[in-house]
Amino acid sequence: QSVLTQPPSVSGAPGQRATISCTGSSSNIGAGYDVHWYQQLPGTAPKLLIYGNSNRPSGVPDRFSGSKSGTSASLAITGLQAEDEADYYCQSYDSSLSGYVFGTGTKVTVL
């Protein structure tokens, strides 16, 4: 059981905006540790999508954006496209567990 909680699923029509939340606590996100996001397309390895709360690696479209506030973080996808259908995971560090932790994962469906 993960210490970072995400909604199991999020959906939206093409072109719409989707938002995924990642809720933590005072021992991880609230302690000041950064949040990172990964996209996992069906049958493939996770791919880094956002690092350091809001930074995009080279090649990631600017439709993807991240933010962090208090004990939570969010990933927003604007202008949803069919190719965005995937599982998304947040990741941070937890001082109580003394290790890196991932969120429970969110499946994004483009209607």
Added chain:
Amino acid sequence: QLQLQESGSGLVKPSQTLSLTCAVSGDSISSGGYSWSWIRQPPGKGLEWIGYIYHSGSTYYNPSFKSRVTISVDRSKNQFSLKLSSVTAADTAVYYCARLKGSSSAYYFDFWGQGTLVTVSS
């Protein structure tokens, strides 16, 4: 471009030791500033960090694996390895190797291998 490739036994019997290797190409595993990690994902479930080895050779493991896990590095082959002992069916998962990058309070996995499925079954 950095590439990571896992290899090892895809079927392990209960109570035995799981052994996997991650071959790194495109960069030296000894170059400073990075750690080399193992992460797993049980079928249909989420991601779980197992541990990492720093370029200096120091290791750090997820406490939930207690004393079952060992990560080592072979600099001559530019690869690192995972051993997980006393496996049970609960250890059945896709195992990924990944590079851990960052500083201070911001460490993340920027490159991943394609993953390899390990099934624990008699």
